[in-house]
Amino acid sequence: MDPLNGSANNSTSVGETIHVQSPQVQANDQIRRLGEKVEKTELPTDLREHLIERVQRLALIRASAGYLSPTYILEYQATSSYINWVINLPWNKLSKDVLDLKAAKTIMDKNHYGLVSVKDRILEYLASIILNIQQKTQHQLLRAPILCLVGLAGTGKTTLASSIAESLGRNFERIPFGGMGDARALRGQSRVFADAEPGFVIKKLVHAGSKNCVILLDELDRVSQEARSDIMGVLVELLDPEQNKGFIDHYIDFPFDLSEVLFVATANNTTNISTAVLDRLEIIQMPSYTDAEKAVIGRDYLFPKILNQTGLSKTQLIIDSNLWPEIIRPLGFDSGIRSLERTIEGICRKTARLIVEGKGQAVSITGQNLKEFLPA
Secondary structure, eight states: OOOOOOOOOOTTTTOOOOOOOOHHHHHHHHHHHHHHHHHHSSHHHHHHHHHHHHHHHHHHHHHHHHHSHHHEEEEEEHHHHHHHHTTTSSOOOOOOOOOOOOHHHHHHHOOOSOOHHHHHHHHHHHHHHHHHHTTTTTHHHTOOOEEEEEEESSSSSHHHHHHHHHHHHHOOEEOOTOOOOHHHHHHOOTTTTTOOOHHHHHHHHHOOOOOOOOOEEEEESOOSTTTTTHOOOOHHHHTTTGGGGEOTTTTTTEEEEOOTTEEEESOSSTSOOOOOHHHTTTEOOOOOOHHHHHHIIIIIHHHHHHHHHHHHHHEEEEOOOHHHHHGGGGGTOOOHHHHHHHHHHHHHHHHHHHHTTTSSSSSEETTTTHHHHSOO
């Protein structure tokens, strides 16, 4: 009806019946949809029965307390959240592996300059994994060592781990350990708490959508000192093939098989990593880059990428090839390439500003004007 004169609204034709579901009917539909989600998802039998019991209990609470009661509303929210996390876990979903060692080498060479000895170690590791997959001898695959890339900041540890995932055609996820101050961040929190949620491991598996993804445990040595022993205790279980086949997150509260997850770890040093965890890792030392290597990386890898990110074409910014040693020389103390990357970004941004301000259509950097573009 029109709120001003009581006449029929033009949007509703004469004789048309508008059906509006009551809150009780909507509550019934919510419970029914939860039950259908459980039935349609391939789950372990015990877990399926547990979820069905949860849905039935929810229906009983609605019948006794009422669909508008705080008890039912809170229980529905908790049950719905729990079921959604469980059914989105990749219980039986696997991504197809790429079993091509030559392609893996090509990918690593494309993403990383130098590091020959490190690449050889990784290729040997991948060769072992590929052989086990081809022969379907999962028993050996479960006992493959977990790689731990150890080196100073900016030496390419994280991107190497990403290249391993790309080489195998697997999804890549990263768990940051820097500043982690509670083991529950890994293992989740019990559902008895109102703000409970799964830990990083379960969250990353849900995001990856496959149970054979690559998970990077980044900066293992930078966990909070107060929680170090608890977090290392969880890592021992996480990285042990005999234990991670039945990893239990406190929120999910049901064993999940992590044996097909490929874990890769990084650290700046091994001082703050417990002996029990180190025993489960295969350490690969990442060497620092020399000035000559930085010059090649800056010219052939970073510069083309940053040009594109800044919106410049190859003809709008030209750097004399003889200047690269001067560009990286002030940064020779830096073991990695992050400072070099920031320097190149600064050069590109200054060029972009000159072009946008109409002071030129292209910039050529020579020995005479180089200092104008380098950071002060």
